[in-house]
Amino acid sequence: MERPTDQELITNYLAKKVNNQPIQVEDIMINEVNIYEHHPHDLADFVNFLSFNLRYLNPGEDEMYFFTPRGRKYPNGSRPSREVRDVGFWKATEVDKAIKLNGETIGRKKSLVFYTRKSIPRVAIQTNWTMDEYLLNVSSKSPNSNDMSWMIVSCAESIRILNNRTKRSKIYEWGGGCEQLGTRIKGKTRVEVG
Secondary structure (H helix, E strand, O other), rough: OOOOHHHHHHHHHHHHHHOOOOOOOOOOOOOEOOHHHHHHHHHHHHHHHHHOOOOOOOOOOHHHOEEEEEEEEOOOOOOOOEEEOOEEEEEOOOOOEEEEEEOOOEEEEEEEEEEEEOOOEEEEEEEEEEEEEEEOOHHHOOOOOOOOOOEEEEEOOOOOOOOHHHEEEEEOOOOOOOOEEEEEEEEEEEEEOO
16 A cells, blocks of 8 residues: 555545545545544554455554544643543644645644653653644635544554663653653653753
């Protein structure tokens, strides 16, 4: 299967979904799943059971695609909620990237990484799970669309090859009015205030 381009995901799938238009299934089948209700490793179950193009997912190579509703952190706010029940959260790794077609911005893409919560209060560990969120640009929507209620996400488990001397795991601590991101190196944590 060839990976669809960012432009194809926006025009062939997301714009049609948001505007209630029929979607022509080409190379990928995109299922509706609220990814914020499931740990990333459980998402492969939805691909296998809901999709007609069944295939084995190879970590580091295959991406899973989903239509997912956009949750809000606060009912009347615009800030997205990326909490995954009690198991973790998705954290943005970079600013939004504009997706352009013929010089016009048609959507946005944001890259995220999944952190699992640990039993220690306010501490989470970065995992190998990565996700890209694809959103329509406000100007590319029609007036009768579902506002910005849907997005496409592509989710994959990345493979990192590490030797014993370079083993690192990112620790994320929150609370106290600031966010801290540290890198644990052989049992010690260097904390950078962000």
